[in-house]
Amino acid sequence: MYPEIDYTIPNEIKEKLVDTDKISNQCLVIFIGPPEKMTNALWLCSEDLASIIEIKEKISGIIRRNNESGYEFVADYIQGGNKAISGIVNVGKESFNFSDMQNKVILTEKLSAIELYASTLYLKDDIVWKGDAKEKPNPANCLKIMRTKELPNKNPDVFCIYFVRSDVTLKIKYTPFQARMAAEFYTNKINIRLQNNGINDSLNILKEHNPKKLEIDSKSLFPLKIAVRQLYFRVRRHYINDVRIGNLKKMDFALKLECLKKKVVEKVCANLEICKRALLYCIDKGHLSLRGKRERFTWDLTNPYHQLLGKVNIRISLPAENSTGKKYLDLVTKLKKTNNYYAEQSMQTAPGQIPNFFTIRKSFNTIDNMRDKNKTYKNIKDVLSFCKPDLKSGVRNIKRKISFLEYSGDNDMFFEYLGFIRDFQFAKG
Numbered sequence: 001m002y003p004e005i006d007y008t009i010p011n012e013i014k015e016k017l018v019d020t021d022k023i024s025n026q027c028l029v030i031f032i033g034p035p036e037k038m039t040n041a042l043w044l045c046s047e048d049l050a051s052i053i054e055i056k057e058k059i060s061g062i063i064r065r066n067n068e069s070g071y072e073f074v075a076d077y078i079q080g081g082n083k084a085i086s087g088i089v090n091v092g093k094e095s096f097n098f099s100d101m102q103n104k105v106i107l108t109e110k111l112s113a114i115e116l117y118a119s120t121l122y123l124k125d126d127i128v129w130k131g132d133a134k135e136k137p138n139p140a141n142c143l144k145i146m147r148t149k150e151l152p153n154k155n156p157d158v159f160c161i162y163f164v165r166s167d168v169t170l171k172i173k174y175t176p177f178q179a180r181m182a183a184e185f186y187t188n189k190i191n192i193r194l195q196n197n198g199i200n201d202s203l204n205i206l207k208e209h210n211p212k213k214l215e216i217d218s219k220s221l222f223p224l225k226i227a228v229r230q231l232y233f234r235v236r237r238h239y240i241n242d243v244r245i246g247n248l249k250k251m252d253f254a255l256k257l258e259c260l261k262k263k264v265v266e267k268v269c270a271n272l273e274i275c276k277r278a279l280l281y282c283i284d285k286g287h288l289s290l291r292g293k294r295e296r297f298t299w300d301l302t303n304p305y306h307q308l309l310g311k312v313n314i315r316i317s318l319p320a321e322n323s324t325g326k327k328y329l330d331l332v333t334k335l336k337k338t339n340n341y342y343a344e345q346s347m348q349t350a351p352g353q354i355p356n357f358f359t360i361r362k363s364f365n366t367i368d369n370m371r372d373k374n375k376t377y378k379n380i381k382d383v384l385s386f387c388k389p390d391l392k393s394g395v396r397n398i399k400r401k402i403s404f405l406e407y408s409g410d411n412d413m414f415f416e417y418l419g420f421i422r423d424f425q426f427a428k429g
Contacts, residue, residue, distance in 0.1 A: 004177040006037040013043055025049050025244075028056055033164065034174065034181035053241045068093070071189045073182075074167055075159040076137065077106060081130040084137060086170060089159060091190050094197070096145065098159075101168065107157065111197045115146040116223065118190040119302040120183050127158055141179040143187045161186065184302070191301040198223030199268070206275045216278050218287065222306070225288045227268045228279060229299060232290055235260055261290065 009023065017026055027045040029038065046052050070092045076084040077098050087100040096114060098107040121127065121139040129136040142160040150156065161179045164172040174182060205220045239256055242248035248256070261283055269275035282288035289295055297303060375382075 002035075002177075005035050006039070008038055010039045010043065013045060016045060026052065028052055028059075030059070034178035034185065036175065036178060050245045053245065057238070067189070067192045071186075071193075073161070073165045073186050074163050074170070075161055075186075078127065078129075078137065078142075078158040078160065079107070080155070081128040083131055084135075084160065088168070089186075091193055093193065096190070098157075101170075109147055111194055112201065113148050114194060115148055115151060116194055116198050117301040117306060118143055118145045118187050118194065119304050120180075120187050121158070122180055122183070124302075124304050138176070140176070141183055143183045143190075145190065159186075187302055195223055195226060195301070199227050203270060203272060203275065206272055206278075209274055216274070218282075221278055221282065224268055224275065224279060225282065226299070226301065228264050228283075228288060229290065231268065232260060232264045233292060235264070236292075 013023070013027065017023060026047060026049070027043055030042040030044070031040075032042070035041070044052070044055060070090060072088055072090050074086070075089050075098075076086050077089075078084050085100055085106060087098055087106060090097040090099070092111075094111055096107070096109050096111055097105060099105050119125075121142045121144060123140075125139065125144070127137060127139050127142065137158075137160040141162065142158050144156040144158045146156045161182045162173055163170050164174065165182070202220050202223045206216075209216065236257060239248060239253060239260075243250055243253055262280070265276050265279045265283070269279065279288060283290060289299075
């Protein structure tokens with residue numbers, strides 16, 4: 001829920017619908033441009049849930065097909081932090097271009113030469129600005145891409161949004177909130193095209209992979225993981241809708257999802273065996289989560305940490321066909337219903353390092369367990385106040401350990417071992 005959006009339901013809709021509490025099951029709301037007022041949206045309503053779902057699926061399909069074509073929007077281009085140039089961004093299937101209002105090409109680059117992924121600056125980054133401080137753009141309205149050749153210089157290309165997408169006259173301005181929403185929307189449009197290139201690059205890397213090596217760089221799998229998640233959750237939503245309208249029994253839902261994982265992996269990998277084994281291993285060991293809960297930030301394409309993740313090798317065993325090892329592996333897989341490929345234990349990142357998926361998930365779970373469900377918190381410090389009793393508990397535990405050692409009289413190693421185990425458990429908690 002955004003406080004900047006007016007969620008008031010139009011009076012015409014209230015009059016037509018008998019129960020407005022069930023409006024999410026009876027209406028489809030479509031905005032042309034960034035949202036501001038629900039009264040300005042296009043409302044498609046029906047008391048038949050199946051009809052609403054069918055219309056939503058068709059509209060979503062049209063949007064996905066249009067994402068395959070080019071996309072343009074008006075923006076101010078900033079490179080080097082000296083000045084902003086107004087012009088038009090064009091994102092094609094294979095290239096990224098920016099031209100000024102006189103159609104002079106200022107920037108052109110192949111998508112394969114741009115780092116994955118584009119990201120918004122809102123609450124993430126600032127603009128390096130060397131010009132007049134009064135003319136510095138608001139980072140909340142901006143997005144950035146990083147060309148591979150500019151990576152060593154840490155010199156991104158920044159695009160700031162002020163005007164309506166197709167307004168080449170630069171007269172129809174967005175509100176600050178609409179500009180921020182537009183920047184996020186355009187970033188997603190760019191990332192869709194970067195993602196398509198990333199999938200092709202990853203598959204080509206895996207095709208050339210040395211079959212004698214067991215290690216696969218997890219970074220080369222990342223675009224494929226994103227593709228698996230996107231397709232999996234799209235079909236899962238279709239299954240959920242089938243349950244809602246009575247076309248699918250709840251008891252069959254979990255079974256279909258389990259089968260769906262393998263089908264999605266096969267489709268994304270285009271029947272490339274090493275790709276299928278690597279992704280199935282990642283799903284099995286938690287490197288590719290498909291739960292759909294507390295994953296939005298971690299797997300969001302605008303997450304700035306994606307570019308900073310270090311190289312991690314994933315070990316998967318590839319026993320030869322008809323070998324003894326392959327027979328045992330197939331037997332264990334069938335009995336345990338899991339993909340038992342050998343790999344080192346996945347470790348959480350240490351303090352000061354770039355957080356990986358496991359660390360972020362543990363942080364969310366820790367905060368969730370600490371907070372009082374009946375309270376409303378305005379600041380993270382309100383949640384951290386619960387840490388104080390734990391700190392005191394830790395001090396009491398150390399004193400208790402010392403008293404045990406003093407009681408034993410000769411520094412009994414058994415008591416020291418018990419104290420170490422208790423301290424270790426406390427540190428983990």
